[in-house]
Amino acid sequence: MPSNHKDDEFEELPEPAVSPLEEEAIRWLVRLTSGEANAAEKAQFERWSNQSPEHREALRNARQLWASLEGVLAEPQEEIPPAVVAKKPVEAPSRRSSVFRYFALAASLLLGAGVAYQSLHDWRHDFVTATGRQEHIKLADNSTVTLNTDTAIDVQYSSLERRIVLARGEAFFDVTHNPELPFIVKAGEGEVRVLGTAFSVRKDGDQLLVTVERGRVEVRAGADFVVLTPNQQVRFNGGVLREAQVIDSHSQLAWRRGRLIIEDQPLSQVISELDRYHPGMFVVTNDAVGSRRVNAVIDLAHIDDWLAALGDSQPIELHRYGFVTVIR
Template sequence: MTGIDQETRRLKFGQDPEEEALRWITRSTSGEMSDAEIRAFERWRQDPENARYYAEVESILGDMDRAVRPPDNVVQLRHRPRQLANWGRRFAAMAAGIAAMAVIGQQYLTVWQYDHATQGAARGHAELADGSKVELNTGSAIDIDYRGNERRVTLARGEAFFDVKRDPSRPFVIGAGAGEVRVLGTAFSVKREGDGARVTVIRGKVRVSAGGSHVDLTPNQQVAFGRGRNGAVAGVNAGELLSWSRGFLVFRGRPLAQVVAEIDRYYPGMIMLRNDRAGQRRIDAVVHLDRIDQWIERLEDSQNVTATRLPGVVIIS
């Protein structure tokens, strides 16, 4: 048995099938395979099971490539003329400085210009000067402006849950797009949606104003507003909708595809669901946001799916 045959046998019986297929894909696309390796690869892929795993992993990598591919209006430079190589090295130092400035600028636009902000899968908590508390959902930002007779917070993006300290002499006001929410002491959330927002009350009473009109909300009520209008008040289960502010999510009768999409925003990586049939199943779930991996493990048993873990991504199939 040749060294290559021994390596092929070790790969086949010594590794997980997906890892085995991933290794062959990596090697076969490197442009450095020897003739002996090519023959070994072809023999390996003649096994129907190996061929199936190879096709599945190849498809997954294709999905990931499309997910991170730059927009159509971005031109990728694929080749560098040999005569420009030296100039390119000099330019690289300049480009590194420009790139650092771009990163700093992006940080300012998304985080630093606000009093409190979250990015990525992170959530945040802030205790304000008057004792009021704010929980920031992922991708959220607020500015705080406390003055003599008013406490004002601007929700620039995302969603925030407010537990407001009562002070009748200093109303608490949240500005969000084309409207505002005014309270004395209560607990509620405001979620930006375009030029407006969606307000949900879990305790107390708030007044939502937009376009010259207003509506009052009490516990388990919700309203959405946009530029120049207030929507209809709806009854909701505020405890479930705002459970993220307490560190978990509650789902009742929701398609698995929707559940995974919502959980993905809180996961420090990417979760991909590649099983359409399983995605249509309606499930009940309570997911602790600090234990998402444990929920995925339980999902494998309860829904007969398989979770494949690769660096930075979990594929559920």
């Protein structure tokens, strides 16, 4: 598909002017809701917010924006028949669409502030990948790690064990066999122990997903544990280690080959997964569109092209507002 095709499919809109004080207020909200703000930063925020009436006004507007954003982005849209989508003329923006555009562009600003904050703190980790990037790492014992999109790990080797801490994201490990030196992956409250094997660990907040391609691994969460063999997967979330499931590891781990293999999944779930690999934000605002079942092999280097092709073949509208792509 020609690379410029997406320009015909996505509606590009200019970003509204935002004052430096408003930007600062939004950055404070991003920081304070990250869960990592310390007492000193909270005290600094209190001093900042009480500097002047203008500071308090900027903060009040930012809080209102933050509280209203989710509802505006999730507002259901009327489903449009394919013929209407194809022939619908361009209309002047309505008051509602202008409000939607403003909030979507504000989401772009929030997203940009969050990314900026994260990049300033990634120096704490040994290895980090940006959104949409992957990295292959060879460790001191000749084991290898492949980091998926937006991933951070720390390597803590000692004379007693080989330990990796997965701070966020997803990593595939191909471990050199050494029964005298256990290989351990720590991710949140979960822990994976192996001797020699190939497997992946994915951490999304407090949720953990472990997939085995070769060998055996033991997944522990508190006193609970499960042993996985090839083509098995287990989830840990809500403090509970779930039952192991049989899967196709070749399909599940296709991201290592730059692909995402989708088998009969709702579009909303597909979009949520693609969001991990794409700089920006995807928002599905139509429940009927989000529930459509999808089968696809997606090239992760050309996500926009795949979405444009989907818009050609389905009654789906795609609009871009800054960093936010709206699918309805």
